[in-house]
Amino acid sequence: MPLYNSQSLKIYNSLSGEKESFNPIHEGNVGMYVCGPTVYSNVHLGNVRTFMSFDVIFRYFLHLDYKVRYVRNITDVGHIVDDVDEGEDKIAKKARLEQLEPMEVVQRYTVDFHDILKSFNFLPPSIEPTATGHIIEQIEIIKKIIDTGIGYEANGSVYFDVVKYNETNNYGILSGRNIEDMLANTRDLDGQSDKRNPQDFALWKKAEPEHIMRWPSPWSDGFPGWHLECTAMSTKYLGNHFDIHGGGMDLKFPHHECEIAQNEACTGQSPVNYWMHTNMLTLNGKKMAKSTGNNILPGEILSGDNNILSKAFSASVTRFFMLQAHYRSILDFSDDAIIAAEKGYKRLMEAVDTLPAISASATSSLDIASWKQLCYDAMNDDFNTPILIANLFEAVRYINLLKEGKETISAEDLKIFTTAINTFIFDVLGLSDEKAADSNNDKLEGVVNMLIGMRNQARADKNFALSDQIRDQLIGLGIQLKDGKEGTSFSI
16 A cells, blocks of 8 residues: 555645645646756755755655656746846846857756755756747747737737736736736836736747847747746646646746746646745845855855855755755754754764664564654645654654663564664655765775776786776776876776
8 A cells, every 4th residue: 555545744835825635636646846947057055945845845755655747947048137028038148248158058057956956965856848948838838828818919029918817817816916906016118018017927028139049939039938938848747737836935926926827828727736835045144145245055065165154064964954944934044053953963863873783672662653653744744844853853862762771672663663764864854874975985995996906916917908807897887097197096
């Protein structure tokens, strides 16, 4: 029997403002779409927190035996500076400033994004589509919206008529905003825009002559609106109606609000059952911003190359720090806070390392089954990682009591206890035991150095066939040897 049948999961739905029981559209399957990065700069720490939250959510669904299709896109076109419809594409602007091809910018920062997430032990999504790879799908959606009378063309651009849409639907259903208030608080267009209404948003923008990124369409050579790409990619891979759509809370309006409107205009139905939004990350109690210097990149935490922290911190410590706060809570990053998290992380890992030395008894004085269910209860309560971590520290207390002989545990309970601890720490939270990893690295280095010594001896004996065989087999394992004046070194 799949594990999800025995667990009752509740998710806070931004659409209703309440926690709701999770009931997938298709039993045993979860379709989840998360808005990915716009790849015009290094991924920032707030992004990492958002994607980490959904990484844990993805991991927990997998642990519950769901088959999950997790789609996280790459925005490589169409995201306008300042997130408005007028202005320059962020990637095109970066390309112009650095005198690069736009796809060079995209490649550089997509690689950075993947490297950073890999260092923090993220699972890759099931599908990672790009906006530029789905231009045809976006054009087809625009045609459908025009056919409904809600989309209109003006001077080669196409806009979504929010006022007309709102006559039969509710623009503001997700954010709680009122269309009349929005219109009243927006300046007049003064004839400077092709839009019918100030709140209308672009589905397609005609490219100015100097605009580098452009594609042919029935209306003009241009590029798609930012909101449209997620509608195209989510529905292509998850269908017109799917389970979960996530992102940072800053995307709730206008991005996600516009997505709902586009989907409903095309299909006549709400696209998503559960909307999930992560909260913001602050630094030393203030908003992170490059302009003020109150900013730190994920890689700078790992290297220690920054003016914010007293030293470098590992990826697992940083991950542990972030998961100590619920994904819907504001999290403040500071030197004191991550130092405290490092102490907690080490305490947790030391307890895990102690587990194999615990001896089983005939009976248990500890209620392991109840403790294990408390761990599930925490995750079932809208993925409450801080409560799960609190329960894991209760397990640390159990381990210390068992080590001191003050409590007993049966062989069967010890097996359940050990499996549960490892599952929640490593599989669900996605932490790594860095001490064990360092030990494995030391062992690998020892083995490779031994083989280098054998190769050197073979070369000294003029046994070049054996020397080449050792080198080639190491290369086959991804280990490169480099011969130099000071001897032979290796890299992985």
